[in-house]
Amino acid sequence: MSSDTSLTTDTSLPTDTSLPIDTGNTLLDQVTVAVRAAGDLLRERYTAQARGTSTEEIVTEIHANDDAVLDVLKAPLLSARPGANWAEDELAGGALPSGEWWIVDPAEGNINHVQGMPDWAVTATLVRDNEPVLTVVHLPLTGDTYTAVAGHGAHVNGAPLHVSAKTELGAALTGTGQARPGEDEETFRRIGSSVTQMLIHGLVVRVSVPATLQLIHVAAGRMDAFWQFSDVRSGLVAGALLVAEAGGAVTDLDGNPWNLTGRDFLAAAPGIHAAAVAVLSPLA
Structure with a gap:
């Protein structure tokens, strides 16, 4: 990687406001409903005690969480955006082929869920040509839902989000x-x-x-x-x-x-x- 630390380039993600995601938020609403429903299921599976003591038992619990959530999340998302592809491996990295892709983590922080900790969520992000353009992150234990659409700001439960103003x-x-x-x-x-x-x-x-x-x-x-x-x-x-x-x-x-x-x-x-x-x- 280059050692040049000059920050003369635009450090924001590219945004394509011509993306055909209607500003009436119909797609965002559909994704939000689907992610929240998936979150309800994941909350039902949650216990405040750790589940599993061996690596094998923990991995089994992790896969069970993923499978249960995907059973209720995948179909609604594909239906909401006909023609979009599905990125199957949640631990994969690197570029995707051109076009639109759903990148989903059915239990983001799955190990925390299995260990009885509260830091976990359900996420669904629509990516176009390797740039994220719409996302929903739902935290079932708090009920908070974070959303963003490229060019239209970020929100939590409908209220705008703003990064820190620190300079030091x-x-x-x-x-x-x-x-x-x-x-x-x-x-x-x-x-x-x-x-x-x-x-x-x-x-x-x-x-x-x-x-x-x-x-x-x-x-x-x-x-x-x-x-x-x-x-x-x-x-x-x-x-x-x-x-x-x-x-x-x-x-x-x-x-x-x-x-x-x-x-x-x-x-x-x-x-x-x-x-x-x-x-x-x-x-x-």
């Missing part, structure tokens, strides 16, 4: 985390080094999963930046659109505009973005 990295609450189990050792070393550097230059660092739940905090101004050494699509596309539409900068760690071809990711309040790039780009 030393005052920033930032976060990161691993994208999938079994990352390579070099990725783990980068994560550790990046946390150390951000602890030195920032105020507080959160290391947790899933990415989307940290990114909604960035979009809402409760956190100031999130970065990840990953290209896992399902963990990034929803939050990327929410942050961009809330006024944030969404780039790779060199400060170049991010899309699905990127190998790393940074979403930040504009006032601290350049400083975050300066800290993190040497580790990219």
